[in-house]
Amino acid sequence: ETGVTQTPRHLVMGMTNKKSLKCEQHLGHNAMYWYKQSAKKPLELMFVYNFKEQTENNSVPSRFSPECPNSSHLFLHLHTLQPEDSALYLCASSQDQGGNGYTFGSGTRLTVV
Amino acid sequence: RKEVEQDPGPFNVPEGATVAFNCTYSNSASQSFFWYRQDCRKEPKLLMSVYSSGNEDGRFTAQLNRASQYISLLIRDSKLSDSATYLCVVKLTGFKTIFGAGTRLFVKA
Numbered sequence: 001e002t003g004v005t006q007t008p009r010h011l012v013m014g015m016t017n018k019k020s021l022k023c024e025q026h027l028g029h030n031a032m033y034w035y036k037q038s039a040k041k042p043l044e045l046m047f048v049y050n051f052k053e054q055t056e057n058n059s060v061p062s063r064f065s066p067e068c069p070n071s072s073h074l075f076l077h078l079h080t081l082q083p084e085d086s087a088l089y090l091c092a093s094s095q096d097q098g099g100n101g102y103t104f105g106s107g108t109r110l111t112v113v
Numbered sequence: 114r115k116e117v118e119q120d121p122g123p124f125n126v127p128e129g130a131t132v133a134f135n136c137t138y139s140n141s142a143s144q145s146f147f148w149y150r151q152d153c154r155k156e157p158k159l160l161m162s163v164y165s166s167g168n169e170d171g172r173f174t175a176q177l178n179r180a181s182q183y184i185s186l187l188i189r190d191s192k193l194s195d196s197a198t199y200l201c202v203v204k205l206t207g208f209k210t211i212f213g214a215g216t217r218l219f220v221k222a
Contacts, residue, residue, distance in 0.1 A: 102159070
């Protein structure tokens, strides 16, 4: 496996469900990110972890709960989501603070029904 | 005012044309600048970093003007495969990065 891999690729969940998104990076980067991309909107930064310590939480509702057990793995736990949370959720990684750019995973397309 | 602003387009150009995109940013403390490319229903991919001295990668030329706070991307000899959304990205201090909403390009035969 190379780069940044995300699972699942697609997810449909009800508002009362609990699910988790998984991200793994094989690049030896120290920083990992969760971004949300809604239709016709810019990417929105949700969370940043550096060496598995959270450094940014961009006022994300508590129904989104990140977990970073180590520098290579990042999870996003979802519960009691709303239909407006339907979006593409992208994981990314970078070396240090991203001065050389970011590598994105292919994303999880989430639909909340 | 948006922190990073781009013309959403779409730009419709014939193959072989030269097309230019501009992007403006509001935070004068911005540190690094990038252009990313995003194909339909795919993840963004880094196209190139942008430097004040200007940089070129094949048919692509990027330029940064810090005084006017804008970034440009020039694509020469457009190919069908250049059709995508081009995202202007500005990195602030620390881990914060702002993405523009993107400019859509369609290259037609």
